[in-house]
Amino acid sequence: MASLGQIIFCSMMVIIVIAATIIIIILSFAFTGSSEALSLNRFPIGNISRDVSLSCYLNRDVIASVSRVSVTWEKVGVGLVYQFQDNTPSLDNQDPQFRGRIQVSTRDLIEGNATMLLTDVRRSDEGTYKCSIRSSGGGGDININLRTAAFSAPTFTLMGDALTAAVNRWFPRPNVTWLDQEDQILQANTNLTEDSGGIFSVVSTLQPVNTSSSYSFRIENNLVLALARVALNDSGVDATTAFTLSAAPPRVSSTSLIFVTGVACLLQMT
Known part of the structure:
Protein backbone atom coordinates (compact mmCIF):
# COMPACT_ATOMS: atom_id res chain seq x y z
CA MET A 1 0.00 0.00 0.00
CA THR A 32 10.62 29.07 -35.07
CA GLY A 33 10.51 32.72 -36.01
CA SER A 34 7.73 35.07 -37.01
CA SER A 35 4.52 33.53 -38.26
CA GLU A 36 4.97 35.65 -41.41
CA ALA A 37 7.69 33.21 -42.56
CA LEU A 38 6.28 29.76 -43.32
CA SER A 39 7.41 26.42 -44.76
CA LEU A 40 5.65 23.48 -46.34
CA ASN A 41 8.06 21.10 -44.61
CA ARG A 42 10.35 22.05 -41.74
CA PHE A 43 11.88 18.56 -41.56
CA PRO A 44 12.68 17.56 -45.16
CA ILE A 45 14.74 14.50 -46.06
CA GLY A 46 17.30 14.87 -48.83
CA ASN A 47 18.11 11.81 -50.92
CA ILE A 48 21.91 11.71 -51.21
CA SER A 49 23.16 12.53 -54.74
CA ARG A 50 19.69 13.85 -55.62
CA ASP A 51 18.13 17.31 -55.17
CA VAL A 52 16.04 18.56 -52.28
CA SER A 53 13.77 21.59 -51.92
CA LEU A 54 13.87 23.70 -48.74
CA SER A 55 10.58 25.57 -48.50
CA CYS A 56 10.36 29.15 -47.17
CA TYR A 57 7.79 31.79 -48.08
CA LEU A 58 5.83 34.73 -46.72
CA ASN A 59 2.28 34.14 -45.57
CA ARG A 60 -0.64 35.09 -47.77
CA ASP A 61 -1.40 38.39 -45.98
CA VAL A 62 2.14 39.69 -46.48
CA ILE A 63 2.35 38.48 -50.09
CA ALA A 64 -0.49 40.85 -50.98
CA SER A 65 1.78 43.84 -50.35
CA VAL A 66 5.23 42.49 -51.26
CA SER A 67 7.95 44.73 -52.64
CA ARG A 68 11.68 45.16 -52.01
CA VAL A 69 12.18 41.53 -51.00
CA SER A 70 15.45 40.46 -49.39
CA VAL A 71 16.33 36.89 -48.45
CA THR A 72 19.19 35.24 -46.58
CA TRP A 73 19.66 31.50 -46.23
CA GLU A 74 22.27 30.38 -43.70
CA LYS A 75 23.33 27.00 -42.42
CA VAL A 76 23.61 27.20 -38.65
CA GLY A 77 27.23 26.75 -37.60
CA VAL A 78 28.53 26.93 -41.19
CA GLY A 79 27.74 30.22 -42.89
CA LEU A 80 26.00 31.83 -45.85
CA VAL A 81 24.16 29.56 -48.25
CA TYR A 82 22.33 32.13 -50.41
CA GLN A 83 21.49 35.82 -50.31
CA PHE A 84 19.23 38.04 -52.39
CA GLN A 85 19.15 41.80 -51.92
CA ASP A 86 18.67 44.90 -54.08
CA ASN A 87 16.90 42.71 -56.66
CA THR A 88 19.94 40.53 -57.32
CA PRO A 89 21.73 37.53 -55.78
CA SER A 90 24.64 38.47 -53.51
CA LEU A 91 26.93 35.46 -53.21
CA ASP A 92 30.37 36.93 -52.47
CA ASN A 93 30.37 35.46 -48.96
CA GLN A 94 28.72 32.16 -49.88
CA ASP A 95 30.28 29.17 -48.15
CA PRO A 96 32.36 27.20 -50.71
CA GLN A 97 30.49 23.93 -50.15
CA PHE A 98 27.31 25.47 -51.61
CA ARG A 99 28.78 27.15 -54.69
CA GLY A 100 27.06 26.06 -57.86
CA ARG A 101 24.56 23.95 -55.90
CA ILE A 102 21.83 26.48 -55.03
CA GLN A 103 18.88 27.38 -57.23
CA VAL A 104 16.31 30.04 -56.27
CA SER A 105 13.78 31.49 -58.68
CA THR A 106 14.11 35.28 -58.89
CA ARG A 107 10.53 35.51 -60.11
CA ASP A 108 9.31 33.56 -57.07
CA LEU A 109 11.44 35.70 -54.74
CA ILE A 110 9.78 38.87 -55.94
CA GLU A 111 6.44 37.25 -55.04
CA GLY A 112 7.62 36.35 -51.52
CA ASN A 113 8.65 32.74 -52.14
CA ALA A 114 12.25 32.03 -51.10
CA THR A 115 12.12 28.27 -51.60
CA MET A 116 15.63 26.99 -52.31
CA LEU A 117 16.71 23.94 -54.33
CA LEU A 118 19.85 22.28 -53.00
CA THR A 119 21.33 20.05 -55.70
CA ASP A 120 23.48 16.92 -55.41
CA VAL A 121 22.71 16.35 -51.72
CA ARG A 122 25.62 15.20 -49.53
CA ARG A 123 25.64 13.67 -46.08
CA SER A 124 27.45 16.79 -44.85
CA ASP A 125 24.46 18.94 -45.90
CA GLU A 126 22.45 17.64 -42.95
CA GLY A 127 21.72 20.33 -40.39
CA THR A 128 19.62 23.40 -39.61
CA TYR A 129 19.06 26.06 -42.26
CA LYS A 130 17.73 29.48 -41.31
CA CYS A 131 15.64 31.36 -43.85
CA SER A 132 15.31 35.10 -43.20
CA ILE A 133 12.89 36.84 -45.55
CA ARG A 134 11.99 40.54 -45.46
CA SER A 135 9.75 42.75 -47.56
CA SER A 136 7.92 46.05 -47.41
CA GLY A 137 4.90 44.16 -46.09
CA GLY A 138 6.71 42.34 -43.31
CA GLY A 139 8.94 39.34 -42.88
CA GLY A 140 10.27 36.73 -40.54
CA ASP A 141 12.68 33.87 -39.88
CA ILE A 142 12.15 30.14 -39.91
CA ASN A 143 14.44 27.17 -39.34
CA ILE A 144 14.42 24.19 -41.70
CA ASN A 145 15.97 21.00 -40.32
CA LEU A 146 17.38 18.99 -43.21
CA ARG A 147 18.02 15.29 -42.73
CA THR A 148 19.91 13.18 -45.26
CA ALA A 149 19.34 9.61 -46.36
CA ALA A 150 19.93 7.39 -49.36
CA PHE A 151 17.08 5.33 -50.76
Missing part, protein backbone atom coordinates in the same frame (compact mmCIF):
# COMPACT_ATOMS: atom_id res chain seq x y z
CA ALA A 2 1.46 3.33 -1.03
CA SER A 3 2.01 5.93 1.62
CA LEU A 4 0.58 9.43 1.39
CA GLY A 5 4.12 10.74 0.84
CA GLN A 6 4.67 8.43 -2.16
CA ILE A 7 1.36 9.48 -3.70
CA ILE A 8 2.22 13.16 -3.27
CA PHE A 9 5.72 12.57 -4.73
CA CYS A 10 4.37 10.79 -7.82
CA SER A 11 1.73 13.45 -8.34
CA MET A 12 4.38 16.17 -8.18
CA MET A 13 6.61 14.30 -10.66
CA VAL A 14 3.79 13.99 -13.20
CA ILE A 15 2.92 17.69 -12.77
CA ILE A 16 6.58 18.65 -13.29
CA VAL A 17 6.79 16.59 -16.48
CA ILE A 18 3.57 18.10 -17.83
CA ALA A 19 4.77 21.62 -17.01
CA ALA A 20 8.15 20.97 -18.65
CA THR A 21 6.42 19.65 -21.78
CA ILE A 22 4.25 22.77 -22.01
CA ILE A 23 7.34 25.00 -21.65
CA ILE A 24 9.16 23.07 -24.40
CA ILE A 25 6.18 23.45 -26.74
CA ILE A 26 5.96 27.19 -26.03
CA LEU A 27 9.71 27.65 -26.62
CA SER A 28 9.60 25.65 -29.84
CA PHE A 29 6.95 28.01 -31.19
CA ALA A 30 8.85 31.03 -29.92
CA PHE A 31 12.07 30.10 -31.72
CA SER A 152 16.10 3.67 -54.02
CA ALA A 153 13.42 1.27 -55.19
CA PRO A 154 14.18 -2.46 -55.10
CA THR A 155 14.36 -4.55 -58.26
CA PHE A 156 13.14 -8.15 -58.26
CA THR A 157 14.33 -11.29 -60.02
CA LEU A 158 12.57 -14.66 -60.06
CA MET A 159 14.69 -17.73 -60.74
CA GLY A 160 12.89 -21.02 -60.22
CA ASP A 161 11.36 -20.86 -56.75
CA ALA A 162 13.73 -18.11 -55.53
CA LEU A 163 12.64 -14.45 -55.46
CA THR A 164 15.49 -11.97 -55.02
CA ALA A 165 15.25 -8.26 -54.16
CA ALA A 166 18.21 -5.99 -54.87
CA VAL A 167 18.53 -2.42 -53.56
CA ASN A 168 21.64 -0.46 -54.51
CA ARG A 169 21.40 2.66 -52.30
CA TRP A 170 20.29 2.87 -48.68
CA PHE A 171 21.37 4.93 -45.68
CA PRO A 172 21.24 4.78 -42.67
CA ARG A 173 21.58 1.01 -42.34
CA PRO A 174 18.19 -0.56 -43.13
CA ASN A 175 16.14 -3.46 -41.85
CA VAL A 176 14.53 -5.86 -44.33
CA THR A 177 11.30 -7.85 -43.93
CA TRP A 178 9.43 -10.19 -46.28
CA LEU A 179 5.70 -10.77 -45.76
CA ASP A 180 3.21 -13.17 -47.31
CA GLN A 181 -0.31 -12.36 -48.51
CA GLU A 182 -1.59 -12.48 -44.92
CA ASP A 183 1.21 -10.14 -43.75
CA GLN A 184 2.97 -12.94 -41.90
CA ILE A 185 6.74 -12.50 -41.62
CA LEU A 186 8.80 -14.88 -43.75
CA GLN A 187 12.38 -16.03 -43.34
CA ALA A 188 14.83 -14.92 -46.02
CA ASN A 189 18.56 -14.75 -46.69
CA THR A 190 19.65 -11.10 -46.60
CA ASN A 191 23.11 -9.61 -47.20
CA LEU A 192 24.09 -5.97 -46.68
CA THR A 193 27.24 -4.43 -48.15
CA GLU A 194 28.57 -1.02 -47.09
CA ASP A 195 30.67 1.05 -49.49
CA SER A 196 33.42 3.53 -48.60
CA GLY A 197 30.86 6.33 -48.32
CA GLY A 198 28.73 4.46 -45.78
CA ILE A 199 25.96 3.67 -48.27
CA PHE A 200 24.47 0.19 -48.08
CA SER A 201 23.44 -2.14 -50.88
CA VAL A 202 21.06 -5.00 -50.11
CA VAL A 203 20.45 -8.40 -51.68
CA SER A 204 17.69 -10.48 -50.10
CA THR A 205 16.43 -13.84 -51.37
CA LEU A 206 13.16 -15.49 -50.40
CA GLN A 207 12.97 -19.22 -51.10
CA PRO A 208 10.85 -21.15 -51.80
CA VAL A 209 8.07 -18.99 -53.23
CA ASN A 210 4.77 -19.89 -54.84
CA THR A 211 4.88 -18.60 -58.40
CA SER A 212 1.17 -17.82 -58.34
CA SER A 213 1.24 -15.82 -55.08
CA SER A 214 2.07 -12.28 -54.01
CA TYR A 215 4.50 -11.01 -51.40
CA SER A 216 5.52 -7.76 -49.69
CA PHE A 217 9.08 -6.53 -49.30
CA ARG A 218 9.83 -3.87 -46.67
CA ILE A 219 13.11 -2.02 -46.34
CA GLU A 220 13.27 0.74 -43.75
CA ASN A 221 15.25 2.79 -41.26
CA ASN A 222 14.30 5.67 -38.98
CA LEU A 223 13.98 8.07 -41.94
CA VAL A 224 12.55 6.15 -44.88
CA LEU A 225 10.24 3.20 -45.45
CA ALA A 226 9.90 1.52 -48.84
CA LEU A 227 7.11 -1.02 -49.24
CA ALA A 228 7.04 -3.10 -52.42
CA ARG A 229 4.07 -5.22 -53.42
CA VAL A 230 5.30 -8.12 -55.52
CA ALA A 231 2.95 -10.29 -57.61
CA LEU A 232 4.26 -13.46 -59.25
CA ASN A 233 2.69 -14.90 -62.38
CA ASP A 234 3.55 -16.90 -65.48
CA SER A 235 5.15 -13.88 -67.13
CA GLY A 236 7.47 -13.15 -64.19
CA VAL A 237 7.38 -10.42 -61.54
CA ASP A 238 5.09 -7.40 -61.27
CA ALA A 239 6.18 -5.01 -58.50
CA THR A 240 5.19 -1.54 -57.30
CA THR A 241 7.03 0.39 -54.58
CA ALA A 242 5.76 3.21 -52.35
CA PHE A 243 8.03 5.38 -50.19
CA THR A 244 7.11 6.95 -46.85
CA LEU A 245 9.39 9.61 -45.37
CA SER A 246 9.55 10.38 -41.67
CA ALA A 247 7.61 13.57 -40.97
CA ALA A 248 9.80 14.67 -38.03
CA PRO A 249 12.97 13.59 -36.20
CA PRO A 250 12.50 10.64 -33.84
CA ARG A 251 11.99 11.75 -30.29
CA VAL A 252 10.22 10.65 -27.17
CA SER A 253 6.76 12.19 -27.17
CA SER A 254 5.47 14.10 -24.18
CA THR A 255 2.71 11.50 -23.78
CA SER A 256 5.30 8.71 -23.61
CA LEU A 257 7.34 10.69 -21.10
CA ILE A 258 4.32 11.17 -18.85
CA PHE A 259 3.46 7.48 -19.21
CA VAL A 260 7.00 6.39 -18.28
CA THR A 261 7.03 8.72 -15.29
CA GLY A 262 3.69 7.34 -14.11
CA VAL A 263 4.86 3.74 -14.45
CA ALA A 264 8.04 4.49 -12.53
CA CYS A 265 5.98 5.95 -9.71
CA LEU A 266 3.65 2.96 -9.64
CA LEU A 267 6.61 0.60 -9.41
CA GLN A 268 7.96 2.56 -6.47
CA MET A 269 4.61 2.33 -4.68
CA THR A 270 4.28 -1.46 -5.05
Whole structure:
Protein backbone atom coordinates (compact mmCIF):
# COMPACT_ATOMS: atom_id res chain seq x y z
CA MET A 1 0.00 0.00 0.00
CA ALA A 2 1.46 3.33 -1.03
CA SER A 3 2.01 5.93 1.62
CA LEU A 4 0.58 9.43 1.39
CA GLY A 5 4.12 10.74 0.84
CA GLN A 6 4.67 8.43 -2.16
CA ILE A 7 1.36 9.48 -3.70
CA ILE A 8 2.22 13.16 -3.27
CA PHE A 9 5.72 12.57 -4.73
CA CYS A 10 4.37 10.79 -7.82
CA SER A 11 1.73 13.45 -8.34
CA MET A 12 4.38 16.17 -8.18
CA MET A 13 6.61 14.30 -10.66
CA VAL A 14 3.79 13.99 -13.20
CA ILE A 15 2.92 17.69 -12.77
CA ILE A 16 6.58 18.65 -13.29
CA VAL A 17 6.79 16.59 -16.48
CA ILE A 18 3.57 18.10 -17.83
CA ALA A 19 4.77 21.62 -17.01
CA ALA A 20 8.15 20.97 -18.65
CA THR A 21 6.42 19.65 -21.78
CA ILE A 22 4.25 22.77 -22.01
CA ILE A 23 7.34 25.00 -21.65
CA ILE A 24 9.16 23.07 -24.40
CA ILE A 25 6.18 23.45 -26.74
CA ILE A 26 5.96 27.19 -26.03
CA LEU A 27 9.71 27.65 -26.62
CA SER A 28 9.60 25.65 -29.84
CA PHE A 29 6.95 28.01 -31.19
CA ALA A 30 8.85 31.03 -29.92
CA PHE A 31 12.07 30.10 -31.72
CA THR A 32 10.62 29.07 -35.07
CA GLY A 33 10.51 32.72 -36.01
CA SER A 34 7.73 35.07 -37.01
CA SER A 35 4.52 33.53 -38.26
CA GLU A 36 4.97 35.65 -41.41
CA ALA A 37 7.69 33.21 -42.56
CA LEU A 38 6.28 29.76 -43.32
CA SER A 39 7.41 26.42 -44.76
CA LEU A 40 5.65 23.48 -46.34
CA ASN A 41 8.06 21.10 -44.61
CA ARG A 42 10.35 22.05 -41.74
CA PHE A 43 11.88 18.56 -41.56
CA PRO A 44 12.68 17.56 -45.16
CA ILE A 45 14.74 14.50 -46.06
CA GLY A 46 17.30 14.87 -48.83
CA ASN A 47 18.11 11.81 -50.92
CA ILE A 48 21.91 11.71 -51.21
CA SER A 49 23.16 12.53 -54.74
CA ARG A 50 19.69 13.85 -55.62
CA ASP A 51 18.13 17.31 -55.17
CA VAL A 52 16.04 18.56 -52.28
CA SER A 53 13.77 21.59 -51.92
CA LEU A 54 13.87 23.70 -48.74
CA SER A 55 10.58 25.57 -48.50
CA CYS A 56 10.36 29.15 -47.17
CA TYR A 57 7.79 31.79 -48.08
CA LEU A 58 5.83 34.73 -46.72
CA ASN A 59 2.28 34.14 -45.57
CA ARG A 60 -0.64 35.09 -47.77
CA ASP A 61 -1.40 38.39 -45.98
CA VAL A 62 2.14 39.69 -46.48
CA ILE A 63 2.35 38.48 -50.09
CA ALA A 64 -0.49 40.85 -50.98
CA SER A 65 1.78 43.84 -50.35
CA VAL A 66 5.23 42.49 -51.26
CA SER A 67 7.95 44.73 -52.64
CA ARG A 68 11.68 45.16 -52.01
CA VAL A 69 12.18 41.53 -51.00
CA SER A 70 15.45 40.46 -49.39
CA VAL A 71 16.33 36.89 -48.45
CA THR A 72 19.19 35.24 -46.58
CA TRP A 73 19.66 31.50 -46.23
CA GLU A 74 22.27 30.38 -43.70
CA LYS A 75 23.33 27.00 -42.42
CA VAL A 76 23.61 27.20 -38.65
CA GLY A 77 27.23 26.75 -37.60
CA VAL A 78 28.53 26.93 -41.19
CA GLY A 79 27.74 30.22 -42.89
CA LEU A 80 26.00 31.83 -45.85
CA VAL A 81 24.16 29.56 -48.25
CA TYR A 82 22.33 32.13 -50.41
CA GLN A 83 21.49 35.82 -50.31
CA PHE A 84 19.23 38.04 -52.39
CA GLN A 85 19.15 41.80 -51.92
CA ASP A 86 18.67 44.90 -54.08
CA ASN A 87 16.90 42.71 -56.66
CA THR A 88 19.94 40.53 -57.32
CA PRO A 89 21.73 37.53 -55.78
CA SER A 90 24.64 38.47 -53.51
CA LEU A 91 26.93 35.46 -53.21
CA ASP A 92 30.37 36.93 -52.47
CA ASN A 93 30.37 35.46 -48.96
CA GLN A 94 28.72 32.16 -49.88
CA ASP A 95 30.28 29.17 -48.15
CA PRO A 96 32.36 27.20 -50.71
CA GLN A 97 30.49 23.93 -50.15
CA PHE A 98 27.31 25.47 -51.61
CA ARG A 99 28.78 27.15 -54.69
CA GLY A 100 27.06 26.06 -57.86
CA ARG A 101 24.56 23.95 -55.90
CA ILE A 102 21.83 26.48 -55.03
CA GLN A 103 18.88 27.38 -57.23
CA VAL A 104 16.31 30.04 -56.27
CA SER A 105 13.78 31.49 -58.68
CA THR A 106 14.11 35.28 -58.89
CA ARG A 107 10.53 35.51 -60.11
CA ASP A 108 9.31 33.56 -57.07
CA LEU A 109 11.44 35.70 -54.74
CA ILE A 110 9.78 38.87 -55.94
CA GLU A 111 6.44 37.25 -55.04
CA GLY A 112 7.62 36.35 -51.52
CA ASN A 113 8.65 32.74 -52.14
CA ALA A 114 12.25 32.03 -51.10
CA THR A 115 12.12 28.27 -51.60
CA MET A 116 15.63 26.99 -52.31
CA LEU A 117 16.71 23.94 -54.33
CA LEU A 118 19.85 22.28 -53.00
CA THR A 119 21.33 20.05 -55.70
CA ASP A 120 23.48 16.92 -55.41
CA VAL A 121 22.71 16.35 -51.72
CA ARG A 122 25.62 15.20 -49.53
CA ARG A 123 25.64 13.67 -46.08
CA SER A 124 27.45 16.79 -44.85
CA ASP A 125 24.46 18.94 -45.90
CA GLU A 126 22.45 17.64 -42.95
CA GLY A 127 21.72 20.33 -40.39
CA THR A 128 19.62 23.40 -39.61
CA TYR A 129 19.06 26.06 -42.26
CA LYS A 130 17.73 29.48 -41.31
CA CYS A 131 15.64 31.36 -43.85
CA SER A 132 15.31 35.10 -43.20
CA ILE A 133 12.89 36.84 -45.55
CA ARG A 134 11.99 40.54 -45.46
CA SER A 135 9.75 42.75 -47.56
CA SER A 136 7.92 46.05 -47.41
CA GLY A 137 4.90 44.16 -46.09
CA GLY A 138 6.71 42.34 -43.31
CA GLY A 139 8.94 39.34 -42.88
CA GLY A 140 10.27 36.73 -40.54
CA ASP A 141 12.68 33.87 -39.88
CA ILE A 142 12.15 30.14 -39.91
CA ASN A 143 14.44 27.17 -39.34
CA ILE A 144 14.42 24.19 -41.70
CA ASN A 145 15.97 21.00 -40.32
CA LEU A 146 17.38 18.99 -43.21
CA ARG A 147 18.02 15.29 -42.73
CA THR A 148 19.91 13.18 -45.26
CA ALA A 149 19.34 9.61 -46.36
CA ALA A 150 19.93 7.39 -49.36
CA PHE A 151 17.08 5.33 -50.76
CA SER A 152 16.10 3.67 -54.02
CA ALA A 153 13.42 1.27 -55.19
CA PRO A 154 14.18 -2.46 -55.10
CA THR A 155 14.36 -4.55 -58.26
CA PHE A 156 13.14 -8.15 -58.26
CA THR A 157 14.33 -11.29 -60.02
CA LEU A 158 12.57 -14.66 -60.06
CA MET A 159 14.69 -17.73 -60.74
CA GLY A 160 12.89 -21.02 -60.22
CA ASP A 161 11.36 -20.86 -56.75
CA ALA A 162 13.73 -18.11 -55.53
CA LEU A 163 12.64 -14.45 -55.46
CA THR A 164 15.49 -11.97 -55.02
CA ALA A 165 15.25 -8.26 -54.16
CA ALA A 166 18.21 -5.99 -54.87
CA VAL A 167 18.53 -2.42 -53.56
CA ASN A 168 21.64 -0.46 -54.51
CA ARG A 169 21.40 2.66 -52.30
CA TRP A 170 20.29 2.87 -48.68
CA PHE A 171 21.37 4.93 -45.68
CA PRO A 172 21.24 4.78 -42.67
CA ARG A 173 21.58 1.01 -42.34
CA PRO A 174 18.19 -0.56 -43.13
CA ASN A 175 16.14 -3.46 -41.85
CA VAL A 176 14.53 -5.86 -44.33
CA THR A 177 11.30 -7.85 -43.93
CA TRP A 178 9.43 -10.19 -46.28
CA LEU A 179 5.70 -10.77 -45.76
CA ASP A 180 3.21 -13.17 -47.31
CA GLN A 181 -0.31 -12.36 -48.51
CA GLU A 182 -1.59 -12.48 -44.92
CA ASP A 183 1.21 -10.14 -43.75
CA GLN A 184 2.97 -12.94 -41.90
CA ILE A 185 6.74 -12.50 -41.62
CA LEU A 186 8.80 -14.88 -43.75
CA GLN A 187 12.38 -16.03 -43.34
CA ALA A 188 14.83 -14.92 -46.02
CA ASN A 189 18.56 -14.75 -46.69
CA THR A 190 19.65 -11.10 -46.60
CA ASN A 191 23.11 -9.61 -47.20
CA LEU A 192 24.09 -5.97 -46.68
CA THR A 193 27.24 -4.43 -48.15
CA GLU A 194 28.57 -1.02 -47.09
CA ASP A 195 30.67 1.05 -49.49
CA SER A 196 33.42 3.53 -48.60
CA GLY A 197 30.86 6.33 -48.32
CA GLY A 198 28.73 4.46 -45.78
CA ILE A 199 25.96 3.67 -48.27
CA PHE A 200 24.47 0.19 -48.08
CA SER A 201 23.44 -2.14 -50.88
CA VAL A 202 21.06 -5.00 -50.11
CA VAL A 203 20.45 -8.40 -51.68
CA SER A 204 17.69 -10.48 -50.10
CA THR A 205 16.43 -13.84 -51.37
CA LEU A 206 13.16 -15.49 -50.40
CA GLN A 207 12.97 -19.22 -51.10
CA PRO A 208 10.85 -21.15 -51.80
CA VAL A 209 8.07 -18.99 -53.23
CA ASN A 210 4.77 -19.89 -54.84
CA THR A 211 4.88 -18.60 -58.40
CA SER A 212 1.17 -17.82 -58.34
CA SER A 213 1.24 -15.82 -55.08
CA SER A 214 2.07 -12.28 -54.01
CA TYR A 215 4.50 -11.01 -51.40
CA SER A 216 5.52 -7.76 -49.69
CA PHE A 217 9.08 -6.53 -49.30
CA ARG A 218 9.83 -3.87 -46.67
CA ILE A 219 13.11 -2.02 -46.34
CA GLU A 220 13.27 0.74 -43.75
CA ASN A 221 15.25 2.79 -41.26
CA ASN A 222 14.30 5.67 -38.98
CA LEU A 223 13.98 8.07 -41.94
CA VAL A 224 12.55 6.15 -44.88
CA LEU A 225 10.24 3.20 -45.45
CA ALA A 226 9.90 1.52 -48.84
CA LEU A 227 7.11 -1.02 -49.24
CA ALA A 228 7.04 -3.10 -52.42
CA ARG A 229 4.07 -5.22 -53.42
CA VAL A 230 5.30 -8.12 -55.52
CA ALA A 231 2.95 -10.29 -57.61
CA LEU A 232 4.26 -13.46 -59.25
CA ASN A 233 2.69 -14.90 -62.38
CA ASP A 234 3.55 -16.90 -65.48
CA SER A 235 5.15 -13.88 -67.13
CA GLY A 236 7.47 -13.15 -64.19
CA VAL A 237 7.38 -10.42 -61.54
CA ASP A 238 5.09 -7.40 -61.27
CA ALA A 239 6.18 -5.01 -58.50
CA THR A 240 5.19 -1.54 -57.30
CA THR A 241 7.03 0.39 -54.58
CA ALA A 242 5.76 3.21 -52.35
CA PHE A 243 8.03 5.38 -50.19
CA THR A 244 7.11 6.95 -46.85
CA LEU A 245 9.39 9.61 -45.37
CA SER A 246 9.55 10.38 -41.67
CA ALA A 247 7.61 13.57 -40.97
CA ALA A 248 9.80 14.67 -38.03
CA PRO A 249 12.97 13.59 -36.20
CA PRO A 250 12.50 10.64 -33.84
CA ARG A 251 11.99 11.75 -30.29
CA VAL A 252 10.22 10.65 -27.17
CA SER A 253 6.76 12.19 -27.17
CA SER A 254 5.47 14.10 -24.18
CA THR A 255 2.71 11.50 -23.78
CA SER A 256 5.30 8.71 -23.61
CA LEU A 257 7.34 10.69 -21.10
CA ILE A 258 4.32 11.17 -18.85
CA PHE A 259 3.46 7.48 -19.21
CA VAL A 260 7.00 6.39 -18.28
CA THR A 261 7.03 8.72 -15.29
CA GLY A 262 3.69 7.34 -14.11
CA VAL A 263 4.86 3.74 -14.45
CA ALA A 264 8.04 4.49 -12.53
CA CYS A 265 5.98 5.95 -9.71
CA LEU A 266 3.65 2.96 -9.64
CA LEU A 267 6.61 0.60 -9.41
CA GLN A 268 7.96 2.56 -6.47
CA MET A 269 4.61 2.33 -4.68
CA THR A 270 4.28 -1.46 -5.05
